[in-house]
Amino acid sequence: MFTSILAALGLDLQAIIATLIPNHHPVKIKGVRMYNHKSIRIQYQKDIWKYLLGQNSFHGVDLREFGIIATVLKIKFNVESNLSLMNLVQSIEDSNLSSIDKAKYTSVAGLLFAMKEGVTYKFAELKFNCQHCNSTVNGEHTCKSSRYVCSGCGAKVGLNKANYWPMGTLALSDVSYARVYCHERIDALWGKYEITRNAAYAEVARLLGIPRPLCHIGLIESLHEAGRFIAATDSLRLTLDEKNANC
Ligand SMILES: [Zn+2]
Structure with a gap:
């Protein structure tokens, strides 16, 4: 999903990665070579988190996409030097983003301006x-x-x-029903076996050969994808049954 947004905005993935992680060179922490993950994205995420916490509206907000969108707003739309929110919203409107992405970017843009001006932002x-x-x-x-x-x-x-x-x-009704069914199948696993919800999703992601953040039922877009998801949960259930039988 992220790469399709970059393509729509005409941005190069490597250039973005370099900006998301500006201090790209390895650093030594306690004698171990590590990469410095102090990225613009993480900083934005922290700033947004603090701001929402300050105005008591953080509860339940999923910030994962906010940091990425804020970063792209900075790189592509010059959010920090853009003088008016109206200009920024117009640039988002004129971009090649999909309708739903334009709405998300406009929402985060409004939030960033509210933060800059120190006023309350209402979702x-x-x-x-x-x-x-x-x-x-x-x-x-x-x-x-x-x-x-x-x-x-x-x-x-x-x-x-x-x-x-x-x-x-x-999702249209067939995929929508399939998503409900996928939920029932995976929820039954972490409800019944000794496995956490996150571990169940991580294992299904591994079986499907996709990154964990993309293993999200809301992103299933066809009956074929739903079928693959269900097959993976079945396979995980068999493994957990075997594990139980050997105990
Ligand atoms: Zn429609």
Whole structure:
């Protein structure tokens, strides 16, 4: 996902990596050669975290994407020297980003400006169009769940109530049901066996040959991908059963 954003913005991955980790040379910590991970991304993440904590609205916010987006805003859109939020929002609007990414970048841009000016930032629902049919997407809240639903084709995705961030991509009904089923399968593992939720996802990621951050049910986009995910959870269940039998 990250590489597709870079491609849309016309940015080179190597150049970004060099900026994300500016002190790219190894340093010695307690005699061990390590890389210095003091990156702009981590710094942004910490600053955003402190700011949200200060205004008491940190609870439940998932910051992982915020640091990356803030960094790209700095590199591509010159966020720190940009004088008005309106200019910045216009540049984001004029970019080649997808509709949902434009909404995410605009939200983080608003947050960075609020931080700079020392004012309160209130998260709001993102305004974007469906990647399947281009219709408007609206937030839908019931006592049980909150989600974004497309007004045209009905594609949906869960949303994080703390910052209105979509928890993955919009899915049509078949993939949406498949995602629910995938959840049931993996939840049954860490509920029943001696394995943590994170370890279960890490093992499924290994079996699928994908990085752990991409092993996220909200990112499953086809029945084929859902089938592979379920096969991996089955394989993990068999391993855990064998382990139990040998105890
Ligand atoms: Zn749609």
